[in-house]
Amino acid sequence: MILQANDVHTWYGTSYVLQGTSIEVPESQCTAVLGRNGVGKTTLVRTICGFTPPGRGEVRLRGERIDAMPAHRIVRQGLAVVPQGRRVFKNLSVEENLQVAAVDRARVAEVWERFPRLHERRSSVAGRLSGGEQQMLAIGRALVTDPTVLVLDEPTEGLAPAITESLLGMLQELKRSGVSLLLTEQSVGFALALADTAYVMSSRGQIAYAGTAAALAADASVQEKHLGVAV
């Protein structure tokens, strides 16, 4: 397993959000964490990437513990995050957004190749980009840190269907290139099109279901009970 969260418990102040969550991300695969709004998906991402370290439990990257590391060191260990709401640096240009994160120039050139649209708009202030372009930039900004694991928190949120479609293509290609993906989603269709393994989170970070994505896709009762939709 390239990434593991073992029985993590996370608090926001006195609010006890993740009450013992465990997930595993196999190398070069895509793992999806599904669940309704407010069940703790974003908190799990924040716990893993070091924004809100767990009060108890451990997070391991390639077997090494990272749960006590500050976020900027976790990135250097090879775990990059594309956060909810994208959070590009709005007052920096597209190119600057990549430069501040890049480990070297060659990485930026790779992103230009992967996302020609970003290269066209490299001098634009990131705050002026469309939602889809900002999502591309957020992914590019994560890629220039040379990650082995890429964590994406609700990447389809607020994107038009056509954009979501091309995002799916981009992420499938990333997966093929060997990057391990961890994805949280409310959009079951999107997640299951990409994921090999799927977890379903009920309230407070409880894992209600774990299995292959194909099995979850076939299991209408789990989907109805915890996700409230059928694909």
Add this chain to the structure above:
Amino acid sequence: MDYWIALLLNAISFGMVLFLLSAGLTLTLGTMRLLNLTHGSFFLVGAYVTFELERHGVDLALAWGAAVLATALCGAVVFVLLRPTGEDHLRQTLLTFGVLFVIADAALVIVGGDPAILPRPGFLEGTLDLGLLDYPKYRLFLVAVGLGMAGLLFWFQYRTRAGMMLRAVVDDPEMARGVGINPTVLAAVTFVVGAGIAGLSGALGGVLLGAFPGVDLQVLLFALVVVIVGGAGSIGGALAGSVVIGLVNTVTIAFAPGLALFSMFGVMLAILTLRPQGIAGKALA
């Protein structure tokens, strides 16, 4: 006519001293959210180090360099002291206010209480013929240094990777960590460099403002007003705020000296009412 031009140049040269003084403060307050009341003490230290070294026969240019290094070192010490306060502005205020008194008393013991007359280099003595009027060379030199420093800081913020990182931290501190930026290192460098520039303002600007016990508080007030008027976190704002306060102060002193402090705070009050984030700033969280 030349009276007005001289007045304007006086205001601008004084404004440049204010800019050197407040550049560091606006960055550490606006980007790192560090409230540092010892910032005026850096001016005092810069002025006194220059004074003492030159008095003991050190070349003036070397004394200026030493003043910058000494204040940068002071800045490093204050930064380390500030670490445990986290983001608590009340604790930062109390701590740095205490350090302000420690530095002031140490200066009193070492230099004494008499006002120090700061030296000027020989080639900047006298006036330069500007056509319409003869104007003191030293003040023109201050304008050049101030504008040069502004250019340097702009270049740093917009053309260097460290400057971009600093702007990324201003945009979204947490996400900046999330792409691998170490905010502590960045804050330390900003703090130390800002202290050094404030030291330079003391070394050069002490000629105008004087160097005496109490000047630290006086210039701290100036710096805080400039940062508020200009908008915390913005070099351009600090430049604009410095010139505005330089103008207001110089003009009021020329025509109604008793109202100098009042007019400065009047401008601050107006800005706080009409544009609380300052001329160029973004709202402080």
